[in-house]
Amino acid sequence: MAQTTNNIGLEVKSTQQLATQLNELLANYQLFYQNARGFHWNIRGDKFFELHAKFEEIYTDALVKIDEIAERILTLGYTPLHSFSDYVKHAEIKEITGVSEGAKAVEGILGGFKVLLSKERELLKLSEDAEDEGTNALMSDYIREQEKAVWMYSSFLGKK
Template sequence: MSTKNQIGLDTNKSEQLASKLNDLLANYSIFYQNTRGFHWNIKGEKFFELHVKFEELYNDLILKIDEVAERILTLGYSPKHNYADYRKVSKIKESEEVSDGGKAVKSILESFQTTLILQRELLGLASDAEDEGTSALMSDYIREQEKMVWMYSSFLNK
């Protein structure tokens, strides 16, 4: 019996990667829905600026959700797809504070921290599995999100 999957990666390591990618998928999905809520419900003097930024962010997140799900499929596993599963594993929790711009940006920064930690963990697992596809994806996400942390932090004057 082969210990390699269809793309030539160790099956045990691929299963571990797929499981962790499903955790990332759950976190991204909750992050996405929170950001949609911020976009819909933001109020106050920075409404126009934040409304646009939140839309840019949720559009980026929906692309990442699709890429992560497709990577799980590429590894030979199934992406989870319902919020009941997502709520069980996501470290990002559903937001209830959606109208205050400052609180929304703080929530976004906390969500970025969560996803960055998880993506760095995935980067290490992918490297150990010699999985360049997942490594490249995580490297790109980390680079992009570190810059976004800087930008959102600057908005809060941090």
């Protein structure tokens, strides 16, 4: 007889869908991380010191989240994507290259947050339906943090 729940007591059918969506989020975080890293390295201009430090905060935070997402996938009983070709294939966020101007880099960060927030909200709904409090708590924390970041970076650009 096939097992209907995984090692942590969640329905296998639900966790499979969660793992697929988490892998898509993981792929997007990897591209977001690399874009932020590139902005950090290549930023120029009068906001250099401020943005150089902010982009480091962003990619450092993304790196932590990448590990948390991969470990959540493993906790659910699945394998996280782990090749850059898979990340590029599964990510909605695209590589951003050749950007050294502050406002363009911040626009790139905001575009990345838009994708991440959308995916995290989808996962929040799925995790609620699956009674997966672990994934739900992770997504709730990410959403709260990123909504504030969107407000702050939008304000930096003079947008509401």
